[in-house]
Amino acid sequence: MIGYYISLAMRSLRGTPILSALMIAAIAVGVGASMTVLTLNYMMSQNALAHKNDVLYAVQLDSWDPNEGFARSNNEIPYQLTYQDATALLRSDIPTRQVAMHRFGFTVTRENTDARPFTAQTRVTTRDFFALFDVPFLYGGTWEHKADTSPTKSVVLSKRTNEKLFGGENSVGSIVELNGMPFTVVGVIDQWNPSPKVYDLNNDPFSDSEELFVPFGLHRQLEIHSWGNTNGWNSGDNGLDGYEGFLQGEGVWIQYWVELENQQQKENYEAFLTGYIRGQKEQGRFQRPLNFVLTPPSEWLVLNEVLDNDNRVLGWAAIAFLLVCVVNAVALMLAKFLRKAPEAGVRRALGASRNAIFSQHLIESGCIGVLGGILGIGLSMLGLSGLRTLAMGQMDKVATMDWVMMFAAVGLAILASLLAGLYPAWRISRTNPSVYLKTQ
Amino acid sequence: MFELKPMLSALWRNKVAALLIALQLALTLAIVSNATVIVKDRLTSMARPTGMDIENIIAITFMPVPTNYDMAGAVRADLDMMRSMPGVVDASVTNQIPVSGSGSASGYFLEPNAELGDVTANYYQTDPNFINTLGLNLIQGRNFRLDEMRVRGSNESGGANVAIVTQRFAEQAFPEESALGKFLYHGNDDKPIEIIGIVERHLGAWPSWSLAGNVVFHPLLVEGNHKRYLVRTEPGKRDTIFKQLETKLSERDPQRVIHLETLTEKLASTYVADNIMVKVLSAVMTLLTFIVALGIVGLTIFWINQRAKQIGVRRALGATRANISRYYLVENTVIATTGLVLGTAGALIINQLMVSEFSQPAMPLPMLAVCAVILLAVSLAAALVPALRAANISPAMATRSV
Numbered sequence: 001m002i003g004y005y006i007s008l009a010m011r012s013l014r015g016t017p018i019l020s021a022l023m024i025a026a027i028a029v030g031v032g033a034s035m036t037v038l039t040l041n042y043m044m045s046q047n048a049l050a051h052k053n054d055v056l057y058a059v060q061l062d063s064w065d066p067n068e069g070f071a072r073s074n075n076e077i078p079y080q081l082t083y084q085d086a087t088a089l090l091r092s093d094i095p096t097r098q099v100a101m102h103r104f105g106f107t108v109t110r111e112n113t114d115a116r117p118f119t120a121q122t123r124v125t126t127r128d129f130f131a132l133f134d135v136p137f138l139y140g141g142t143w144e145h146k147a148d149t150s151p152t153k154s155v156v157l158s159k160r161t162n163e164k165l166f167g168g169e170n171s172v173g174s175i176v177e178l179n180g181m182p183f184t185v186v187g188v189i190d191q192w193n194p195s196p197k198v199y200d201l202n203n204d205p206f207s208d209s210e211e212l213f214v215p216f217g218l219h220r221q222l223e224i225h226s227w228g229n230t231n232g233w234n235s236g237d238n239g240l241d242g243y244e245g246f247l248q249g250e251g252v253w254i255q256y257w258v259e260l261e262n263q264q265q266k267e268n269y270e271a272f273l274t275g276y277i278r279g280q281k282e283q284g285r286f287q288r289p290l291n292f293v294l295t296p297p298s299e300w301l302v303l304n305e306v307l308d309n310d311n312r313v314l315g316w317a318a319i320a321f322l323l324v325c326v327v328n329a330v331a332l333m334l335a336k337f338l339r340k341a342p343e344a345g346v347r348r349a350l351g352a353s354r355n356a357i358f359s360q361h362l363i364e365s366g367c368i369g370v371l372g373g374i375l376g377i378g379l380s381m382l383g384l385s386g387l388r389t390l391a392m393g394q395m396d397k398v399a400t401m402d403w404v405m406m407f408a409a410v411g412l413a414i415l416a417s418l419l420a421g422l423y424p425a426w427r428i429s430r431t432n433p434s435v436y437l438k439t440q
Numbered sequence: 441m442f443e444l445k446p447m448l449s450a451l452w453r454n455k456v457a458a459l460l461i462a463l464q465l466a467l468t469l470a471i472v473s474n475a476t477v478i479v480k481d482r483l484t485s486m487a488r489p490t491g492m493d494i495e496n497i498i499a500i501t502f503m504p505v506p507t508n509y510d511m512a513g514a515v516r517a518d519l520d521m522m523r524s525m526p527g528v529v530d531a532s533v534t535n536q537i538p539v540s541g542s543g544s545a546s547g548y549f550l551e552p553n554a555e556l557g558d559v560t561a562n563y564y565q566t567d568p569n570f571i572n573t574l575g576l577n578l579i580q581g582r583n584f585r586l587d588e589m590r591v592r593g594s595n596e597s598g599g600a601n602v603a604i605v606t607q608r609f610a611e612q613a614f615p616e617e618s619a620l621g622k623f624l625y626h627g628n629d630d631k632p633i634e635i636i637g638i639v640e641r642h643l644g645a646w647p648s649w650s651l652a653g654n655v656v657f658h659p660l661l662v663e664g665n666h667k668r669y670l671v672r673t674e675p676g677k678r679d680t681i682f683k684q685l686e687t688k689l690s691e692r693d694p695q696r697v698i699h700l701e702t703l704t705e706k707l708a709s710t711y712v713a714d715n716i717m718v719k720v721l722s723a724v725m726t727l728l729t730f731i732v733a734l735g736i737v738g739l740t741i742f743w744i745n746q747r748a749k750q751i752g753v754r755r756a757l758g759a760t761r762a763n764i765s766r767y768y769l770v771e772n773t774v775i776a777t778t779g780l781v782l783g784t785a786g787a788l789i790i791n792q793l794m795v796s797e798f799s800q801p802a803m804p805l806p807m808l809a810v811c812a813v814i815l816l817a818v819s820l821a822a823a824l825v826p827a828l829r830a831a832n833i834s835p836a837m838a839t840r841s842v
Contacts, residue, residue: 025731105666177505222507309799321724331461335739390715
């Protein structure tokens with residue numbers, strides 16, 4: 001029966017080409033526009049760490065100005081830690097894994113090659129980074145434990161950097177020069193480019209992940225400052241000069257993550273943090289009310305507003321747009337179905353039930369939905385490529401459609417058209433056959 | 441005279457179709473007016489003057505390869521070389537690129553050793569050539585002198601003791617009096633920084649910052665692992681100079697990585713988000729209006745076809761073509777006005793949400809009225825073709841049975 005209805009529907013669509021084209025266009029444009037924006041928002045709110053959402057936490061400590069909260073964050077606690085707090089927390093053995101890190105940059109050269117030097121985005125981090133964020137290794141592995149606290153010139157390369165410098169060969173044990181100093185390659189990671197970069201949402205969350213990774217113990221030797229946000233409130237001196245004064249200062253610039261596998265471990269860690277802050281208070285630091293927050297990745301994305309107000313406004317505009325298109329399709333379908341009323345009258349007179357008339361017309365709207373959906377996918381791909389152009393390369397990773405979103409587009413189109421067809425199909429199924437029989 | 445009473449009772453019997461048109465117009469008005477508010481706000485912010493000769497400025501970032509590098513010497517040599525190039529108006533060293541979205545800010549106090557009540561500003565570490573390089577308009581006081589320039593390592597403390605500020609910063613820090621000759625302090629120190637000059641305006645590093653335009657310049661060179669230059673060229677020579685600079689800088693010192701950008705490029709990429717909002721919302725508004733218009737055309741045609749016999753009867757009874765067209769146009773106006781009144785309420789409710797939930801600007805009522813009038817015109821235009829067609833229905837239709 002459904003096959004017959006579909007063939008009836010197609011025949012009916014061909015019978016009124018202009019009205020049908022208008023309906024398909026209304027659904028297609030509605031689905032196309034809304035899927036363009038919804039795809040963008042969906043891709044932007046991906047959580048690459050969803051599978052570890054129960055065990056990973058971003059750490060925030062309120063070390064800020066006694067006179068006012070940290071205005072730039074949504075919970076009024078700095079997103080990052082001071083160096084002295086980060087190194088103190090690293091001494092705890094409660095978390096299964098823990099990472100202190102920030103963004104940096106090196107010039108990269110290789111001895112005896114004439115490759116031009118380039119600047120590489122770098123992550124200065126502790127060795128647990130790779131295991132904690134599930135970074136796959138192609139060759140070698142992370143650096144030894146002591147490199148996190150004492151200067152060791154080791155480096156882990158990204159796959160692409162390894163291709164650029166070593167043609168993709170196993171480069172473990174080779175030397176690269178960073179800022180002119182020799183570093184030994186200890187590992188090469190495989191393709192790894194989460195979007196958004198849940199682990200660092202501070203600086204352009206949709207940029208590519210880093211090209212180099214170096215140990216956290218290098219700060220003093222290389223006098224490393226962050227290539228990301230550094231915020232301070234206390235510009236006064238702490239009795240220390242130069243770089244040491246910066247390290248022991250109150251500026252926040254280190255990102256901190258911990259892996260806590262169960263509730264017990266989490267409670268222990270919370271007790272540890274409470275104790276640590278109390279101890280610091282006794283030494284005159286942490287003058288604000290005792291406050292720290294452990295945030296899982298999914299909430300970290302929300303707290304950092306990866307999806308900002310503009311995205312939300314566009315999302316609602318897209319949904320409202322689709323709604324208008326649906327109302328439009330209701331009106332057009334009503335017009336079309338009522339015009340076909342005599343035909344339905346004859347079918348009714350020949351014995352078709354109201355239900356049969358209703359489902360036949362609903363299937364016709366469904367067909368409009370499928371056609372509109374397919375056209376809509378094309379339109380939203382066009383829309384997304386338009387967005388990529390407008391974004392000047394800043395959205396190449398998020399303004400793309402995956403299979404999920406394509407199926408969602410067709411699903412949305414069918415849903416929209418069925419919704420639009422519901423009233424017109426009901427209306428036509430209620431027609432009194434005798435009216436039409438009289439005038440035939 | 442407009443046959444309103446019979447029209448309304450006819451509409452009442454066909455209320456679903458009329459309601460659907462009214463509903464579409466209501467939703468469209470609510471969306472379009474709110475989108476217009478946002479688009480207008482973004483366009484205004486993008487059109488703000490930067491205070492600079494933005495078209496002719498090139499920004500350069502460089503990073504030396506070796507760690508022990510004579511940064512101060514390199515900066516001096518580079519600037520001398522660039523300033524002597526034909527076609528270059530001036531060149532200057534800086535800690536940040538204007539309108540790039542990345543830079544430094546600090547709180548400035550008006551009293552020594554203060555902890556509260558600072559005025560926040562975007563600050564530049566630059567040199568006496570910056571005013572000429574950026575093309576800023578110095579409205580009070582004087583430029584930096586070469587002997588006021590300080591050079592220090594990135595971990596040494598101490599800064600400049602003079603500053604040039606923007607008029608906006610001057611007015612915010614010293615609302616009642618002239619800022620010229622006044623002093624600024626950093627927190628917890630008592631080293632005065634004298635304000636020696638005021639420039640008309642400079643948008644600073646972050647155009648979307650709420651304090652954009654609060655800018656302080658210091659004559660200071662802080663040696664670090666990278667430095668930046670700004671170069672202004674004569675009009676029309678930017679792209680030629682751009683290529684020459686790339687070669688000349690790497691020839692002078694091959695032991696570094698150099699990156700060049702134009703400020704026009706930088707400004708465009710800073711405004712990317714606003715530009716996307718403007719373009720996407722404009723597309724939504726245009727498509728929406730178009731779709732609603734198509735819907736009205738389609739539905740009015742259907743409606744008139746349904747009432748062909750009735751029109752024939754009226755024509756046979758003496759109604760003129762103009763009468764018939766007018767009937768459908770008035771009917772459309774009644775429906776559209778109902779929809780637009782509903783839409784006005786909807787637009788205001790949505791705008792409330794936009795202001796409170798998404799910190800978007802509030803809607804000025806004249807703008808809402810303009811949107812409503814435009815939509816009414818669109819609706820009438822859409823109804824015009826079917827209404828004129830209706831007038832062509834012959835009186836003979838009255839005698840036919842459909």
